[in-house]
Amino acid sequence: MINLELPKNLQDLDGLLHQFAEGGLRPISRKYDLLEQRELPEELVELGALLKVGSSPQATTDTDAPKEGNRNGNSMRMAVATEAMCWGDAGLYLALPVIGLGNAAVQAVATEEQKTEWGELFAAMAITEPGCGSDSANIKTTAVLDGDEWVINGEKIFVTDGYRCRQVVVWASLDTSMGKAAIKSFLVPKGSPGMTVTRVEHKLGIRASDTAQIVFENCRVPKSSLLGSPEIATTAAARKKAFGGVMQTFDNTRPLVAAQAIGLARAALDLAQDLLKESGLELKYNKNYHQLSALENDLYELEADWESARLLVLKAAWMADNRLPNSMNASMSKAKAGRMGNTVALKCVEICGQLGYSQSELLEKFARDSKIIDIYEGTQQIQQLIIARQLLGKSSSELK
Numbered sequence: 001m002i003n004l005e006l007p008k009n010l011q012d013l014d015g016l017l018h019q020f021a022e023g024g025l026r027p028i029s030r031k032y033d034l035l036e037q038r039e040l041p042e043e044l045v046e047l048g049a050l051l052k053v054g055s056s057p058q059a060t061t062d063t064d065a066p067k068e069g070n071r072n073g074n075s076m077r078m079a080v081a082t083e084a085m086c087w088g089d090a091g092l093y094l095a096l097p098v099i100g101l102g103n104a105a106v107q108a109v110a111t112e113e114q115k116t117e118w119g120e121l122f123a124a125m126a127i128t129e130p131g132c133g134s135d136s137a138n139i140k141t142t143a144v145l146d147g148d149e150w151v152i153n154g155e156k157i158f159v160t161d162g163y164r165c166r167q168v169v170v171w172a173s174l175d176t177s178m179g180k181a182a183i184k185s186f187l188v189p190k191g192s193p194g195m196t197v198t199r200v201e202h203k204l205g206i207r208a209s210d211t212a213q214i215v216f217e218n219c220r221v222p223k224s225s226l227l228g229s230p231e232i233a234t235t236a237a238a239r240k241k242a243f244g245g246v247m248q249t250f251d252n253t254r255p256l257v258a259a260q261a262i263g264l265a266r267a268a269l270d271l272a273q274d275l276l277k278e279s280g281l282e283l284k285y286n287k288n289y290h291q292l293s294a295l296e297n298d299l300y301e302l303e304a305d306w307e308s309a310r311l312l313v314l315k316a317a318w319m320a321d322n323r324l325p326n327s328m329n330a331s332m333s334k335a336k337a338g339r340m341g342n343t344v345a346l347k348c349v350e351i352c353g354q355l356g357y358s359q360s361e362l363l364e365k366f367a368r369d370s371k372i373i374d375i376y377e378g379t380q381q382i383q384q385l386i387i388a389r390q391l392l393g394k395s396s397s398e399l400k
Helices: 008-035 042-054 074-088 090-095 101-109 112-118 176-182 236-278 294-321 327-357 363-373 380-392
Strands: 123-126 142-146 149-160 167-173 183-189 195-200 211-222
Touching: 008 042, 008 074, 008 090, 008 363, 074 090, 074 236, 074 294, 090 236, 090 363, 101 112, 101 123, 101 167, 101 183, 101 236, 112 183, 123 149, 142 167, 149 167, 149 183, 167 176, 176 183, 183 211, 236 294, 236 327, 236 363, 294 327, 327 363, 327 380
Parallel strands: 123 167
Antiparallel strands: 142 149, 149 211, 167 183, 195 211
16 A cells, blocks of 8 residues: 655655755756756756766665565655656756656656666757647658668757757657557667757747757668557557556656646745735644635635645556556646645735736746646546546547
8 A cells, every 4th residue: 555655765855956946946946947048057967967866876776675565666766756856946946957757658668678778868859840739640750761771751849958968769659550559669869860850939838948940861771760569559459558658657757747737836836825825824734624714715715725736656667666557646746736826826916916927936937837747748638538447447549
């Protein structure tokens, strides 16, 4: 049974990274939101090195884990770390050189030889296309084997860290007539011939993190760049299993994206309560319900919404670490936390009035940053569809 109290080592990690976020990210938050520049914020180079040295404990092994009870591994550590750093700044967190949405795919699928060959990772994830959003089965980018190289052609949009990254994990089809069974992922080093960043987006939020459009025109990469098996499944059961392996990337990353919303919403709640305290209102949790003011009632409801989302994230991460199927739970955590983060941030802006809406405080920035977390890595609608399919036992063709 899952124990929802964090063990001491994760509490220590959470405390360390909150200090990192408060002292390293929060002071430069406004600066890089206003600049929205393409170059990597110079402060993040040093901060990223510090983070890598100071807060990357070794992976939990079976000998580290208790014989009975919870096994907390990399997924739980990353969820805790993500929440803490996004309390500082979600955009700067995504821009850190040691962070990359594509890293999770590489770590989950790549062989040890590949990891050694590729070296240090700062990998973006390139899935979305002009005609393909959350329904990744409709990917049109192709990869054709030519001798010892894959030749990739296609266009990817809204690639987080696509401009600054060192590598890009590209989802492409080996045979578009075969549907989702032929979709594979490839690690493409930045600067590969035929790979061009054609645009960097100007955005509502997470402006310190770049979002790029990338075009692949006869982009050649070594045969070893394919993550996983190059075989295309032929039977229905095998096709389902093959695409399930590709989609398992989302089972690992969606709880982490949900953790971004947890950290951001906590930052908004903390700042709102600090501002209210300066005005003479301090929350007291020992009041009876009928004694609460309308403002206090709103804040308590936000706190409850935040807590329920956080527990869903921890459960999804715990299931991943304990090798339990977590596809539905990953989508539940992403759907709940994404919507909660946006609701909480906007409500905190409303509660704090002029201070919430002006740039004198970071609440308006938290509100802008919060919306994308409800959209990327699968929209609210696609998460609900995945959950419905799981609950009803329906396939993607049966429930669209």
